[in-house]
Amino acid sequence: MNTAIKKHSCFFSAGLAFFCAATLLISVLSTPAFSAGAESARLAKVTVTEIKHWSNPDYTRIVISLSSSAKFSHKLLKQDETLKKPRRLFIDIAGAALDKALPKEIPINDGLLKTARAGQFDKETVRVVLDIESIEDYKVIPFEEPFRIVIDVTGKQTAIQKSAEVKATQAQPPPKAHTPKKAIRIVIDPGHGGKDPGAIGKSGLREKNVTLKITKLLKESLTKNGLNVTMTRDTDVFIPLEERTAIANSHSADLFVSVHINSSPRRGASGVETYILDVAKDEETRRLAARENSTSRKAVGDLEFILNDLIKTAKNNDAINLASAVNNKLVARLKQSYKGIRSNGVKGAPFYVLVRTRMPAILVEVSFISNAEDEKRLRTDKYVEEAAQGISAGVMSYLKDTGAL
Numbered sequence: 001m002n003t004a005i006k007k008h009s010c011f012f013s014a015g016l017a018f019f020c021a022a023t024l025l026i027s028v029l030s031t032p033a034f035s036a037g038a039e040s041a042r043l044a045k046v047t048v049t050e051i052k053h054w055s056n057p058d059y060t061r062i063v064i065s066l067s068s069s070a071k072f073s074h075k076l077l078k079q080d081e082t083l084k085k086p087r088r089l090f091i092d093i094a095g096a097a098l099d100k101a102l103p104k105e106i107p108i109n110d111g112l113l114k115t116a117r118a119g120q121f122d123k124e125t126v127r128v129v130l131d132i133e134s135i136e137d138y139k140v141i142p143f144e145e146p147f148r149i150v151i152d153v154t155g156k157q158t159a160i161q162k163s164a165e166v167k168a169t170q171a172q173p174p175p176k177a178h179t180p181k182k183a184i185r186i187v188i189d190p191g192h193g194g195k196d197p198g199a200i201g202k203s204g205l206r207e208k209n210v211t212l213k214i215t216k217l218l219k220e221s222l223t224k225n226g227l228n229v230t231m232t233r234d235t236d237v238f239i240p241l242e243e244r245t246a247i248a249n250s251h252s253a254d255l256f257v258s259v260h261i262n263s264s265p266r267r268g269a270s271g272v273e274t275y276i277l278d279v280a281k282d283e284e285t286r287r288l289a290a291r292e293n294s295t296s297r298k299a300v301g302d303l304e305f306i307l308n309d310l311i312k313t314a315k316n317n318d319a320i321n322l323a324s325a326v327n328n329k330l331v332a333r334l335k336q337s338y339k340g341i342r343s344n345g346v347k348g349a350p351f352y353v354l355v356r357t358r359m360p361a362i363l364v365e366v367s368f369i370s371n372a373e374d375e376k377r378l379r380t381d382k383y384v385e386e387a388a389q390g391i392s393a394g395v396m397s398y399l400k401d402t403g404a405l
């Protein structure tokens with residue numbers, strides 16, 4: 001049996017965003033007959049492979065990864081004074097087995113949650129219990145490819161982080177008249193990667209490779225302009241959507257820009273469009289959100305329902321202004337060198353990568369890889385460079401307009 005454990009890691013970023021990731025990776029049993037959970041492993045169709053958590057000032061995210069999709073249910077239990085048990089939220093995963101090497105208890109202690117506990121509830125059910133310190137609300141969302149259950153618990157800003165912020169404020173010297181402005185932090189997110197190729201063009205061009213090329217040049221351009229740039233990935237690697245958001249939050253980014261290439265069954269579809277988080281207004285947008293979220297169209301509807309309150313509050317002027325600036329400058333730049341460039345404008349869609357970002361966050365669909373002309377252009381260094389320069393000009397224009405530069 002191979003067991004790999006990535007140890008708990010925590011760090012502070014700019015004194016504000018507190019980020020913690022405890023990762024436990026457990027490989028699937030190679031010899032189930034010799035495991036203590038042999039019977040449950042034999043009965044179970046899926047294995048719980050990983051439990052991770054991230055702490056932010058006002059929410060904690062727990063991600064349970066499974067070897068394949070499974071049915072699950074969840075329930076919030078009241079405090080039980082006679083048994084001296086706190087409020088707890090449990091998730092029951094049907095037809096699942098838990099590797100014995102997974103620790104019985106994962107400490108969290110961030111003011112919202114105390115611990116996550118995972119156990120074999122019965123022969124065919126794994127139960128994950130979250131012991132609650134103080135939460136106001138929670139959301140449970142399933143995701144495909146790979147199958148995982150994302151649990152976000154929210155509450156008021158926690159005591160631990162409040163005291164950390166006070167300390168950070170106290171530690172800072174009083175501002176001087178000539179103190180230069182703090183560099184703007186931007187997190188750039190190249191769509192897809194690794195086992196997730198994104199959309200694939202008729203001649204075989206893969207979205208994941210084009211987005212990486214564009215964003216590398218975008219980083220170069222924005223760095224030259226004095227911005228502090230972080231990429232969610234800079235190699236061909238798979239990163240789940242919820243981790244991309246966590247990277248942006250943990251870096252206390254001021255802006256988040258996710259870069260994608262569009263695709264449509266209508267071969268003639270073309271143009272630039274830029275998205276903010278919102279409900280989808282039509283079927284085409286819902287189909288796009290399903291593809292970008294690696295999920296079904298029905299799941300997009302469920303996501304809109306579950307995240308309704310978050311989606312509504314995300315639709316703010318900062319995100320709209322950033323999306324407009326990027327869309328306009330990108331279209332203008334491409335038009336300088338290419339014919340037939342269209343703007344499809346700023347739109348809203350429930351892209352999961354934009355959910356719970358704590359800064360203005362947008363997703364740019366640069367062109368359509370499904371369009372033969374676009375695909376040909378996307379293969380060239382010139383088009384990739386122009387696209388990067390266009391997005392960069394949009395970001396800089398937004399920052400100038402807001403007075404941040």
Ligand SMILES: [Zn+2]
Nearest residue numbers: 191198260261
């Ligand atoms: Zn994409």
